[in-house]
Amino acid sequence: MDADRKRPGDGGPGQRIQGELRELRQLRELRAREQRGRREERPSPSGGSRTRLDQPRTGRPGLVRLPAWDPEAFxxxxxxxxxFLGTxxxxxxxxxVIIAWxxxxxxxxxxxxxxxxxxxFLTLMLSLQASYAAPLILLAQNRQDDRDxxxxxQDRARSDRNIxxxxxxxxxxxxxxQGLGEVATRDFVRSELQSLLKELDERRESADTL
Known part of the structure; x- marks a missing residue:
């Protein structure tokens, strides 16, 4: 049997070490990313209940209490x-209405x-309608920006999970x-069997000559 012949993948300890180092590096990156996300979600000590810099602070209660309303319904x-104004x-x-007026x-x-x-009076009514329409449109745009x-x-978090x-x-x-590379292939087994048969034939011929 040819002892110098090696299976494919037997001489790859360097590849295994490189793979393990690559996995450790990726794990470190994931842990650093998680710690960075936790640090961003942690509330600031001087900001009270504010946890994000892009959100304004809640104002202090004033002396005059204003009537409360539901901002979501409004x-x-x-x-x-x-x-409706955009239809x-x-x-x-x-x-x-203007023609009838x-x-x-x-x-x-x-x-x-x-x-x-x-x-x-018609001019006054149209001006009043325009003065109310502009803030309502801006409020609707702000709500749309918040949803966006x-x-x-959410898309960013989903993409991070996908990555x-x-x-x-x-x-x-x-x-x-790597595991499949260490498995003996059909050609390798065939070559080993051929070498064994050749060795057996040589031994048989040597025994016959004796």
Whole structure:
């Protein structure tokens, strides 16, 4: 038997050491990432209940107590109004009201008119509507920005989990490849059998000659 012949993967202690070092390095990176996340979530000692820098502090209670309301319900109402203001139905209804207003105060007798030309009361109503529409639209946009930020944070956390899972699967695949590299292949077994048969034939020939 040829003693100098080695199986594939037998002479790879360096590869094993490199694989173990790579796994240790990845584990250190994961631990450092977890510690960094815990440090960011830890509340600051001087900020009270504030745990994030991008969120304003809650104001101190003043001397005059303002009436309380549900910000979530008010935000939903503002979103509904802003959504309605951005539709064609609102434009059509506003156009119909303005035309009816102008016709009523122009063509009808003066006894039934309530806003003669230049329609000051109509201008006041439109200005009031615009002054309320702008803050409601901004409030709806702020709520949408908050939802987008939450979705972005969730996507980031999901991508981090996917990266960790991918790294784990990569390590497992590398371990499987390394294990398969140490298994005897069909060609290796065939060559070993051929060498054994050749050695047996040589011994038989030597025995016959004797």
């Amino acid at each position: 935000g939903k109402l503002s979103e509904r109004i802003a959504r 064609g139905r609102f434009i059509v209804w506003m156009t119909v 102008v016709v009523w105060n122009t063509l009808l007798p003066e006894s039934v008119r309530f806003d003669d030309y230049p329609f000051i 930020r939450v979705n972005m944070e 960790a899972d991918t790294e784990y699967l990569t390590r497992e695949v590398a371990a499987l490849r």
